[in-house]
Amino acid sequence: MFRSGPPRHTPSAPDDLYLRELGYEPVLTRRMGSFGNFAISFSVISVLSGCMTLYGFGLTTGGPAVMMWGWLAVGVMVMFVGAGLAEVTSAYPTSGALYFQAEQLGGRKWGWYTGWLNLLGLLGAIAGIDYGAALFTGAFLNLQFGFEPTEGKTMVIYLIILAVHAGLNLFGVRLVSVLNSISVWWHLAGVAMIVGALAIVPSHHQSAGFVFGEFVNSTGWSSPLYVTLLGLLLAQYTFSGYDASAHLSEETTNAQVSASRGIMRAIGWSWVAGFVLLAGLTFAIQDYAATKATTSGVPPAQIFLDALGPAGAKALLLVVIVAQLFCGNAETAAVSRMVFAFSRDGALPGSSLWRRVHSRTGTPRNAVWLAVGIAALLAVPSLYSPTAYAAITSINVIGITPAYAIPIYLRIKHRGRFRPGPWNLGRWGVTVGCVAVAWVVFVTVLFCLPQTAPLSLQTFNYAPIALIAVLSLAWIWWRVTGERTYDVPAHGFDRSMDHFDQEIV
Secondary structure: OOOOOOOOOOOOHHHHHHHOOOOOOOOOOOOHHHHHHHHHHHHHHHHHHHHHHHHHHHHEEEEEHHHHHHHHHHHHHHHHHHEEEEEEEHHHHOOOHHHHHHHHOOOHHHHHHHHHHHHHHHHHHHHHHHHHHHHHHHHHHHHHOOOOOOOHHHHHHHHHHHHHHHHOOOOOOOHHHHHHHHHHHHHHHHHHHHHHHHHHHOOOOOHHHHHHHEEOOOOOOHHHHHHHHHHHHHHHHHHOOOOOOHHOHHHEEOOOHHHHHHHHHHHHHHHHHHHHHHHHHHHHHOOHHHHHHOOOOOOOHHHHHHHHHHHHHHHHHHHHHHHHHHHHHHHHHHHHHHHHHHHHHHOOHHHHOOOEOOOOOOOOOHHHHHHHHHHHHHHHHOOOOOHHHHHHHHHHHHHHHHHHHHHHHHHHHOOOOOOOOOOOOOOHHOOOOHHHHHHHHHHHOOOOOOOOOOOOOOOOOOOOHHHHHHHHHHHHHHHHHHHHHOOOOOOOOOOOOOOOOEEEE
């Protein structure tokens, strides 16, 4: 049976009271303000992570024209998705976010499978972000010390980064919020510094015709249209993770408004900053072939080196690496809250362990370790396949993007019973939602397709395998125990701490 929407919000209703009306007893510490909530999604989107780590992919898959125009086009469509998600988030501001929204609007199985998709995408995001940071760290060490960034050494750097992010997230949401606030200004200043240096220092720049019109196909596929569509991965991957604002809503004040605004502001500012960054990088390319074939493994590092020399290149690489570390730390926080919430509702194997909250910090510490542990495993194929990183980013996209669309679709399907929160789209809600769902269906199919020809074990796109595996695991676990243990509360149900075995340690 479908459940009705939440009680209408009144201005005087405290966040914790509203959370109780949704069926949960507050156990996380609510210390994040509106700016901090925006900052976590902005940090997770991180144009200095997504744009930079997939820039090499863009150089071969469509080239400058697809990167620039694709960024603008994808940004428009993501605004539709973000707006639809923000509207539903305003009605259901919980750590579970997408799966809780889907469950309340569509029933238990909708929530169950949405949660597993969301979890897959979030874990792929940690792997993609932190492995990208490891690649850039290897490039910096190569310039500074002649370090050879082999796959094995890059994996070691990656594991160190994961451990650092786990450690930082054990200290509580206040530290996470402070770091995210610093991250916003670091990203904006970093983009300005990079673009400014690349605009002023080099004596040679590419023409506007090259930046906005040059098409390059090094994928092995003959169809320009197919390659153009594949090239959208750069933008679509970067524009993901903004559900972090929803996952941190139980730790945010005025959550029904702050979380929704956080989603929209993060997308909007990232859209502008990313376009400026991509343009600055592409105008500054000195030798296209050498940039693609760079021995550092990181094409933006080669652009910095050719345009600014070793000292300038190392300085800008440090700016990028720090931004990527901020991004990975924010994503770790978001994923750990998703793990906590999903376990709180009995959805994961060993839920009683992952839903524990530390009594002093108010942090789900075990959930943090589980998140980084699985992210470590996801990157193992990078030791054997040169295309594994693109597959990791595809896992992020095809896991998390459908999870965004499901609650939006259910909000449209059951619009008669959906009761919007204080942040809503009014009469445009259904129209915006239809555009959002159509876009998500399109990109989900697109990023399950092979990206490089000819097909082999090294070039195979493993993202569909991961998608099938997680859906199969979700189905099996549902049949084995999920039907009995998965328990999302109904509205207004006073679920005490003892009732759902919430543990404080």
